[in-house]
Amino acid sequence: MSRRVSPGLRSGSLPLLVALMTLLAGLALAGLSGIQSLAAGWSQAARSAATIEIPTDIPNAPDRTDALVHALKALDGVTNIQKLSTDKVQDLLAPWLGQPVGSHKGLPGLSLPQVLIVAHAPGTDLTATVHDALPEAIVQEDLQWGQRLERLGTSLTGCAWLAVILIAAIVILSIGITVRRSVAAQKRAVDIVHSLGAADLTISSHIAGRAALLSFLGGIAGLILLTPLTTSLATTLSPFAHQSALPATFPTTLDGWWTTLSILPSSLLKELGALPLIAACLGWLTAQGVVLVWLRRLP
Incomplete structure (x- = not known):
């Protein structure tokens, strides 16, 4: 008669529900991994650079700028100095400020600064040297943006x-609602098995095993549905991962899928692989709890 209990878990919708939930969980984990990777890369890059803005309308701006460059080069920890002229700054800001008309260099009524991008070792303080040479200069440590990115990544991680x-x-x-409805629909069969001496744990384990199997199959189906989305994510993130050998378009072969997925973090692949388990x-524990509570309420 115990075999009459197993059909009581009529849960054709259970694998579908678990598959959809697995898909959503996988998307959340994939987005989380992508955010963490990008934030870590940006933060690491921002820790070793500073931007110095030098007004061009100050007295002896070229000579004082050259003196500042020499002073910065003499500092321990400074590895590279890149000088951006006002024309270069104008080109960089053209999408926001617009292009000058005709042969005019610069925008009317707007004085753009000269910019120095200084690469330095972490912990190097440039503020004192810059202000001694050019008090009018503005120093912006990119580390501040790195810290903001870290806070943003932390908040997004918490949301994920x-x-x-x-x-x-x-x-x-x-799972709880499905198992309860299924068991309640087979109340007579469960009553018979229970009255014949079957232990509560035996009945609940039988139904919980069925629920675990269906949940596992739903998780596998969810991973299959998730594969094209994770592949698309990997293709999108490949330029940031410096994987120039990867195809720029969505792969259409099994080898292409595997090569593309290989750039994803191993921690993400492990997390996705653990979703069906x-x-x-969850299916086994939930079904056990629901069935045991339901059986204890029987007269």
């Missing part, structure tokens, strides 16, 4: 993990 937790809660709720564990 919150989304994963909410998805897990929805999975537990969906996590779904199976």
Whole structure:
């Protein structure tokens, strides 16, 4: 008669629900990994550079700028100095300020600064040297932007993990409702097995095993649905990962998919691979709890 209990878990919708939840969780984890990788790269790059803006309308600006460059080169920790002329700054700002008309160099009524980009070792302080040579100059350490990116990455990480937790809660709720309805629909069969001496744990384990299997299959289906999306994400992120050998378009062969997916962080691949197992564990635990509570309420 115990075999009559297993059909009671009529949960054709359970694998579909778990597949959709796995898809959402995978998207959250993929987005989280992408944000962390980009933020880490930007933060690392920002730790070793500073931007110095020098007004061009100050007295003896060229000579004082050259003196500042020599002073910076004499500092320990400064590795490179790149000088951007006002014309170069104008070209960089052209999308926002517009292009000058005719042969005029510069925009009417606007004085653009000369910019120095100084690469230096972490911890090198340029402020005192710059202000001694050019008090009018403005020093902007890119490290500040790196710290802001870190805070942004931390907040987005928290949001992504919150989304994963909410998805897990929805999975537990969906499995619980499905198992309860299925068991309630087979109340007579469960009553018969229970009255014949079957232990509560035996009945709940039988149903929980079925729920775990269906949840695992739903997780596998979710990963299959997630594959094109993660492949597209990997293709998009490949320039940032400096993988020039990767195809610039969406791969159409199995080898192309595998090569593209190989640039994803190993931690992300492990997390995605663990999703079906996590779904199976949630299904087993939820079904066990729901069935045991339901059986204990029987007269």
